[in-house]
Amino acid sequence: MPEIKKIIETGWNLDNSYARLPKSFFTSLNPTPVRSPKLIILNYPLATSLGLNVQALQSNDGVAVLAGNQIPEGALPLAQAYAGHQFGHFTMLGDGRALLLGEQVTPKGERIDIQLKGSGKTQYSRGGDGRAALGPMLREYIISEAMHRLDIPTARSLAVVTTGESVIRETEQFGAILTRVAASHLRVGTFQYVSKWGTVEELRALADYTLQRHFPEVDADENRYLFLLQEVIKRQAMLIAKWQLVGFIHGVMNTDNMTLSGETIDYGPCAFMDAYDPATVFSSIDIHGRYAYGNQPHIAEWNLARFAETILPLLHDNQVQAVKLAQDAISDFTELYHSNWLAGMRGKLGIFNEELQDETLIEGLLSMMQNYGADYTNTFRALTFDKWSDTVLFGTRSFAQWHELWQARLGRQQEPKISSHQLMQSSNPALIPRNHRVEEALEAAVKHGDYSVMERLLDVLSCPYAHSPEQADYSKLSAKSKRPYRTFCGT
Known part of the structure; x- marks a missing residue:
């Protein structure tokens, strides 16, 4: 170019x-x-x-x-x-x-x-x-x-x-x-448009452009369009895992909002989860929970399948073989996502090596958090700094039992406790853009022309893993509201 x-x-x-x-x-x-x-x-x-x-x-x-x-x-x-x-x-x-x-x-x-x-x-x-x-x-x-x-x-x-x-x-x-x-x-929707209303030659031109723009490392002697599909799947598996690890809910995971580059795009009704619950939905238009927090990995796989369908004519001259190549590639998503998520969760718990029972340990914590309505971000921060009293789990029998298993797990690795603490500190943010803080900043700016509230918020969000004293107030939860928090597209 x-x-x-x-x-x-x-x-x-x-x-x-x-x-x-x-x-x-x-x-x-x-x-x-x-x-x-x-x-x-x-x-x-x-x-x-x-x-x-x-x-x-x-x-x-x-x-x-x-x-x-x-x-x-x-x-x-x-x-x-x-x-x-x-x-x-x-x-x-x-x-x-x-x-x-x-x-x-x-x-x-x-x-x-x-x-x-x-x-x-x-x-x-x-x-x-x-x-x-x-x-x-x-x-x-x-x-x-x-x-x-x-x-x-x-x-x-x-x-x-x-x-x-x-x-x-x-x-x-x-x-x-x-x-x-x-x-x-470039979006999944870009390929859907060309696949539906364009020619195969135009589809090939778009795929070649995408490879040149984002995946120039493709080897000349391999199936370049299968490589494109596989690389997009890898990037999305990593991206969605990162969303889940911080409790981010996109809110409108339509195929036109999934990029080929693997970047998050279009922040309409997005928000961050407070109390851990896989069914969490904020978007006012997502009345059936299609894009709920717990559904995001499944929707990503569905979207990627739609992408694969668009490039079937490029994958192989034989339709049956093209479909098989696409299906095999899409079937890798779940494992790729899961390995990214599991590695991230190990980091959030200070775990360096791998054991078969790690997922059971993680799911046990998440289940407790859901049962007690524990805040997602603040629970992991409390674990990071041994401040058990900062979480609603403190004092419960189930948490005491889980904590004992966790400490035993940390004891079965070579790294010292200080290394686990450092890993947790770099894996668990001190704060996220709390929904009430975002609304506070927007109200001050839009209704009163006061942008200082937003500037302060942006400042504390600029180093989310610093765990500095200045961030303490921004990690606090809002007062309980009788009405659920709702976000809107703004279109």
Whole structure:
């Protein structure tokens, strides 16, 4: 892929490899200008890593780019076409309120998508206004940065600007635009779209592009498209395990929200689990619990099967053999996910080696936590620092028995207790973006124009494994509410 070397003052170094794919994959158009853009938050470390000039980004011209009022040199804005299974039902989709400006080629030679979210109507808006409200864009900024700090692959947020215009959802709200960056915005849904409405040649072009973009290490003499499937499965198995290990609930695991790069994307009705319960659901539209915490691994496998179906014509000329190759690859997901999850759970309990009974020990703890309504994050933190009284499990007979088994397990490994403590400290975050803290930050920002609450929250979330005194208040649970916590898509 050729690279544009010229860098303007702001540091934009944009290429447009996606725009060189078949024209049916996207629609070229410019963002719709907004009335009076104002920069609300800028991700300084991310901007620097992208090779951007932070001061220039804060100038009038820089903010105009982040708002879609100006097009940076080298950009070829486009809305990507894709399809997807939404809550199990297949439909045509596409970027209905987002535009890909191009791919920033960083000083390290990395290729990173730059996308404006909330930039106006596109061909794929399906009756929507193409805009975004301030609250959901700030939520995505907070959660995506928290996920990055938790070492979970994710799309990230470069900036949020307000537009000076209103958007109508249930009520009139402040309009905003988020600048999102990602390794790419290639999705399972992208392949579903081309498989359904494109040609085999176009499907091959998309697969070759995905390999070149994300998996260039493929050997020339192997089945490159089977390799693509296997690598996507590996990345998703690792990603979903990381979600489960911190209690993250995506909320809307449609196939159009599963990336081929293995990054978390689209933070709509997402939230973090407090009391451990596999049936936990926060999304207001997930009335049947399809995307509940405990279902996420199964849904990921289902989504990957849909991806495998799209590339059957590429896997083998013989349909029967192609299906077998796909089925064999998909069947590996459960074991790959389970091994990632089990390794992570061993780390959370300070266990270095492997024993057959480890899973029984882990499941015993989780079962207790569910029975007593124990907080997921704080329970593991209490175990890390031997602060048993900080958990509702303390004083129960079942916990005493489990604790004895756990201590005996730690005693059967060569590593000393201090090493187990260090492993647990690096595996168990001191805090997560508590739902009530996120809502507190959003309310202060949206209703009162006070961004200091969000800034403090982002600061304590920036080092989740530090276990510093400043983080103590942010690890506390909210007061009990008679109403369950609900999140919304914000579309």
